Amino acid sequence: MTQISKRGAALGTENAFVVLAEVERLRSAGKDIVSFCIGQPDISTPAHICEAAIQAIKDGHTGYTPSAGIQPLRNAVANYINRTRKVDVDADDVICGCGAKPFIGYTIQAVTDHNVKNEVIYPVPGFPIYESQIRANGAIPVALPLRKNLDFHFDLEELADRINSKTRLIIINSPHNPTGVVFDRNYLEKLAEIIAPWENLWVLSDEPYYAFVYEQEFVSIASIKDMLERTVIVDSVSKTYSMTGWRVGYAVNKKLAPVFSRMVTNTDSCAPHPNQYAALTALSGNQDSVENMRNKFRSRRDHIVDGLNSIPGIQCRLPEGAFYAWPDVTELCEKAGIKDSVKLAERLLHEAGVAVLADAHFGSPLKVEGQHLRFSYACPLKQIDLGLQRIRNFVQSLL
Ligand SMILES: Cc1ncc(COP(=O)(O)O)c(C=O)c1O
Secondary structure, eight states, X not given: OOOOOHHHHHOOOXXXXXHHHHHHHHHHTTOOOEEOOOOSOSSOOOHHHHHHHHHHHHTTOOSOXXXXXXXXXXXXXXXXXXXXXXXXXXXXXXXXXXXXXXXHHHHHHHHOOTTSOOEEEEEESOOTHHHHHHHHTTOEEEEEEEEGGGTSEEOHHHHHHHOOTTEEXXXXXXXXXXXXXXXXXXXXXXXXXXXTTOTTOEEEEEOTTTTOBOSSOOOOGGGSTTOXXXXXXXXXXXXXXXXXXXXXXXXEOTTTHHHHHHHHHHTTSSSOHHHHHHHHHHXXXXXXXXXXXXXXXXXXXXXXXXXXHTSTTOBOOOXXXXXXXXXXOHHHHHHHTOOOHHHHHHHIIIIIOEEOEETTBTBOOOGGGOOBEEEEOOSOHHHHHHHHHHHHHHHHHHO
């Protein structure tokens, strides 16, 4: 009988897509659902970026490109990264691909070997693809909790305890999905101090929410002393320019660039050619749309956090970045006799017509950290208000 490999079976999924499919199913059955599930801006890709892709098609830029990406895009990414991350990288260090996501798996494949007990440290809660790719590639996932009592930062002693001679990679993600936490320079310097003595330890800095930091300065760990060489900066045009479906992202690291280039050759061949021209215009053209989107998201953030905090049993911290709110619903679950956040999310979907994700969708939650939900507020204010009103009514009917 044919069998599926352990690798194939070990691949996890991203529950946002699973819940999204359920939302679509309910909607097509005539149900009215307010969705806070999907992590993508509700704003159209700016017109000048779309025009660049149309022009590229008219100019015949429709064939394969070098796997690393067209040279003008690699140059533009290097300039952009130097400008926004305050580092000094060359275009040769940049490899373009189909979004930021493939580079998570590529990095794990490039720095760990299969079944030799190489360990990878990753945040929980965190983007589910980290654990999925670590497992599927035969490395050992080492979850590092973001602690509620430390404002959803790692406990630095816990980090130090988890690093050993088998640790090959630590993944950090700031601004963070799902908590919206942003690591400041002081904290990143402390992380770097712990990492520095371990010579064979890489850092994957997953930065697709770079542009969505609301009050403070964005700092990449790559800009901290001695960190650039061992850090893979991963970013994309997906969120910053509202281009999730265009599938253009990139990774930056001198030593790994040739490996990434071969990985792209072995998988997608290259990112879509016309879309590389669109990304080039996005990164090097007018940046007003980014500023506008950031301002819009900041007022939505304030609105949804205030609204959530006004509902009995819900407490929500003000996230400093990304476009996610991460309310603590422990008290609500306890008072309403609901087992946990997964059950609460299910009931919100089916009884209140509101779709959200639960903490369990971002790695196995620790009991001591309580129950949380994730709301993506990348949706219009009107929808936020309608969703909040539905939750308020639902909660009132329970308490
Ligand atoms: C933390 C994180 N990393 C990476 C990605 C992948 O983004 P993309 O592949 O669209 O660039 C996402 C998308 O939701 C994300 O939340």
